[in-house]
Amino acid sequence: KTYFLCSYLIFHVLQSIVPCGLGGSGKAFLSTSSCPKVCIVGSGPAGFYTAQHLIKARQDVEVDIYERLPVPFGLVRFGVAPDHPEVKNVINTFTQTAKHSRCSFYGNVNVGKDVTVDELQGAYHAVVLSYGAEGNRRMGVPGEDLPGVYSAKDFVGWYNGLPSCRELKPDLSCETAVILGQGNVALDVARILLSPLDILKKTDITQPALEALAESRVQKVLIVGRRGPMQVACTIKELREMVNLPGTRPEMVTADFEGVSEALKDVPRPRKRLTELLLKTALDAPGDKELERRRNAAKVWGFRFYRSPTEILADPGRSRTAGIRLAVNRLEGSGDAARAVLTGEVEDVSCGLVISSIGYKSLPIDPAVPFDSHRAVMPNSVGRVHQAPGLYCSGWLKTGPTGVIATTMNNSFDTARSLLEDMDSGALDVSPAKPGSQEVSSLLEKRGVRPVTFSDWEKIDSLETRRGDACGKPREKLLSVEEMLKVARA
Known part of the structure; x- marks a missing residue:
């Protein structure tokens, strides 16, 4: 009896202190209600650098990244000049972050259309908007x-x-x-x-x-x-x-x-x-x-x-x-x-x-979210969106389209630090249980939206690099969303 009682107590003590999301087949098998859940909108450099800092700084934070396109990496894929392959090496670092046990990628999800920012705030303790500047x-x-x-x-x-x-x-x-x-x-x-x-x-x-x-x-x-x-x-x-x-x-x-x-x-x-x-x-x-x-x-x-x-x-x-x-x-x-x-x-x-x-220039994502249309940025203080508790921004949406990738890295780390400070000070209440991606996935399923996972992206990546190898290039990109989804779901 003493043996089984001790085993029972040890199990529950460990369950209460094991960090969220550790173990399993590359992803979480244990996720307690006390884990802070953060959602990041946008999978370009700003989104990935924000996620990277959050995951490294706290052992209990779970991060989900949502992206409108089926493919990640934003301007690293679509903005960096083709003859600058060395700049694209940051993709290796972003891939490590995406494959972390406490990080998940959901492509093919158009925030503001498929799911609202308000719905994301209901599912997560914090939402970071990092969707960049896609306007002219x-x-x-x-x-x-x-x-x-x-x-x-x-x-x-x-x-x-x-x-x-x-x-x-x-x-x-x-x-x-x-x-x-x-x-x-x-x-x-x-x-x-x-x-x-x-x-x-x-x-x-x-x-x-x-x-x-x-x-x-x-x-x-x-x-x-x-x-x-x-x-x-x-x-x-x-x-x-x-x-x-x-x-x-x-x-x-x-x-x-x-x-x-x-x-x-x-x-x-x-x-x-x-x-x-x-x-x-x-x-x-x-x-x-x-x-x-x-x-x-x-x-x-x-x-x-x-x-x-x-x-x-x-x-x-x-x-x-x-x-x-x-x-x-x-x-x-x-x-x-x-x-x-x-x-x-x-x-x-x-x-x-x-x-x-x-x-x-950045564009507004949702009528309910503060936006400075004159400066084309989200009004913020060190990444904290004004008059919107639990809402943060990083990257060009935060600063305007300035600097290089290293500049974006530093400003994204600053936003992540602001978010972590708010967690530690209690300004951001992370004690209530939040469903995170579980609730969002349910909403998307009802709306007929099927997200692309990071392993789905790796199918696209593999095909593109094989096509590139055949003609002496690093990759030959798929050019339409339809092609991307067909390969991702094969």
Whole structure:
């Protein structure tokens, strides 16, 4: 009797202290009602970094990640340039998080449509919105809806296999393309337009994009910004790649660089190095080897500074883009705070392709959730959504579309820390039992929605990599949701 009584007591003591979700065949077999349950909406870098920090910081937190598409990883899959495979290595870290015993992935679930944020808050102790910035910022100029004008977001989605962009079919039959904006995305687009096919064939660029680029007649790309060389928004790595891009040569306007050398002594080192490379590319006489390379280059690129779009010009039949009218600016102030002011001068540039890379923007997910439509972000303090207890945000939805993946990592960790602090302080009550995914799965089943699990995604991943192997690429992506679901459910 004593033996069985002791065994009974030990069993129940262990049951009360064993962390949630440990053991089993890779997933939880024991989940007590006291386990804090967190839901994350969005499976891009912000979502995965938030999940990673929560799981590492507390041994009892269970995290469920919901994603609108059947495939995870967001902008790592659909935003990173095909010729930057090293940036995509973060997918390995995200995969480890997704396979953790206290983490589950639910793809093919459109939050705001298939299930509401309010319903998620009823099922979880905390909800973190990390769905990014999938809207386009419009230029607000006449003619921007003409054929031949595209947003960088859609153009990047087209060559990266985003299902909603697969029908884009951009017309690349013109000689000159103009890109508005001078950030990393603008340079990615310029590089893809001008890169030799032999380079692109070895990447995971989509086959339709590769075929279109093989027929492209684009020979010149102008990268236009409203301010000057001291305010250019790209990183030195991206600029160096443009400078060294095989088969191309730079063409700059010397007058754009007046006074820049003198202003360099007082700027931070990263900005100084970037501007020095710009100056060297634009003004210095190249050495013999570089001179020979430039002479043999068939394609041209260049920055155009102090210019703002005022109108997209149409051909005589108004059937497509024939050019762009640019206002000439001058700067007031200096450094990053410098402001572009119109001079009253304009100039017209002939081109058949205009790509607007002036920024992404977040969109509201649910009328009941606070949203700052002016700034296109969720109003928050260190990730805590204002006037919405238990609701958090991370990534571009929190900050706006700024920075690189490392920036997103840090801001997501900050949100996770805020959530954990609220758990520890009692500001977030995690004592009541919450059903978590069990309740959401029941709701989705009633609504005819069948989620895609991470193991389902691995079937898609396996097929894509096999298809890529067959043609010497890292992967050949499936381009439609229907194809993805067919493979996931095979």
